[in-house]
Amino acid sequence: MSTKLPERAKAGAPAKPHQMPRRESADRKQVTQGRWASILLVPTLILLAVVIIYPVVNAIVMSFQRDAGLNPATGFFEQGGPAGFENYTHWLFQQCNGQSCPPGTLGSQFWNAMSTTFFFTVVTVALETVLGFWMAIIMARSFRGRSAVRAAVLVPWAIPTAVTAKLWFFIFAFDGIANKLFGTQILWTGSEWPAKWAVVISDTWKTTPFMALLILAGLQLIPDEVYEAAKVDGATAWQRFTQITLPLVRPALMVAILFRTLDALRMFDLPYIMTQGANNTTTLSILVVDQIREGFNSAAALSTITFIVIFLVAFIFVRFLGANAVGAATSSGRK
Template identity: 55%
Template structure:
């Protein structure tokens, strides 16, 4: 036995033996392994796109942040002469909005008078967040109903899907004018409800009109994303739950909601980001009056008075939206970039 084993080892070590292990150089590359030079080629390919984004997006953003620390053109109260602006102003533009402080003729600072743009900042933030919470809640609930309806198999399902998605295809400016006509005192809404409201002329009717118009316009977006999530749920899962005796409500809460949560979370985050930047709908429908001035409307209103102060307001608005979006992502555990889940050991 020992001799046989020794003979086998000698045979394996003899020159020319075909059973020798291949060298590392001759091995085939592992599947998914990066070849030499691939990283450099990838960087060269994406460099033009990165450079274009830096010029189109990065430079304007950095320029706006820089301008937010400069003075606006206007009358120099100390000399009585016109000042072209562009001087270093520090954090005064930010304190103007955050602390609602306005300059006095003597060169000092005091609380902004009621009605001034500087006094409207926190009110516009509250209006924007309120629109976001109410509209996104309604859109999520109604969108879930629409998605479940479109997911079922029935005759005429294609026509139902088209009818549900039509409002989302209409431009927002057209939607705003459409609802402006419908909310007219002599319009369709008052005819149907038997009321005589001037919907855009008082506080809560104007806010309700914006929420209704925004919900009608963008609910199909959420419904479409939820429908995509529903179509990824295997039919066998529902069949197994039905065999186990689960009713319709238990199948919805224990099967549908957990499995559709990733798509639902992404839909809510994107809709929240869109609503936090709402501008065209309240601007066209109500003109931003009667308690409907959002942060974006306030930024555009300030642009006509001073671009540098508006830059500070835009920067503050961006930070607020970023913080809210980051909180939503963490709260909903939304996988926005499709990162692979960690393996469970």
């Protein structure tokens, strides 16, 4: 990295005293920087192309191929071949061999998995936003032991999700501590709603800290003077919250919600380990993984659908809700 700096310095420095050659030199500087930038960026972009774009293109190609298997019409084993949109209609309209998929097959679970995924996403992100905001406000105050609290919230974040799943599976066991504490006798992972709430609670525990820290970072950018001025003007605590804190923290909040939403839409580890997707806790990701061993090509179609769903949600966030993650990341200059 040490070799590229003199170039820049040479291009920029001597131009300063004169007026005339300055623009020309600035252009040259721009060109030099552009060349350096492409050299530096190429390895990353190539690597990402290999690990992401190649598999995705591959998946899309696969999704238009028929899975090898027995043809119910002829009874012979067939080697696939082009399928058109068959794999997509299989999932979207739950069609198996021209009729609706029988209950219990993976094909019949698509819309359930879709609604489960969105249920988890909406409920966990909403809970995490409210709880995270509250935690951030507390952590932003100054009190003795504040750094201990800030350290403690990192503990759930650092624990691997697989371990979190096993931990809460144990907490929610029939003889487990949750039932004892609340005096209930619920088979948490044994029926639909308790299982869903068990997943929601575990996910909330695991990821609220991330949300809280992002919001806290946003809160810390609000200058104290703004609050002082509002106080002088007689604003109540609630007014200060709704008129100052919320609008000023909004950019950071929106980015945090965007990150968490996209993360929740691909939720896999928690329900997969806690319930194996039983009792209607199968998310889209779990359905894809279940399908892989039944047939690559329709799994590829399903993973493409999942990808498109996530992409659309991200698009809506960025386009209509003003979650400007890229802008936040590229804005130049220090704060």
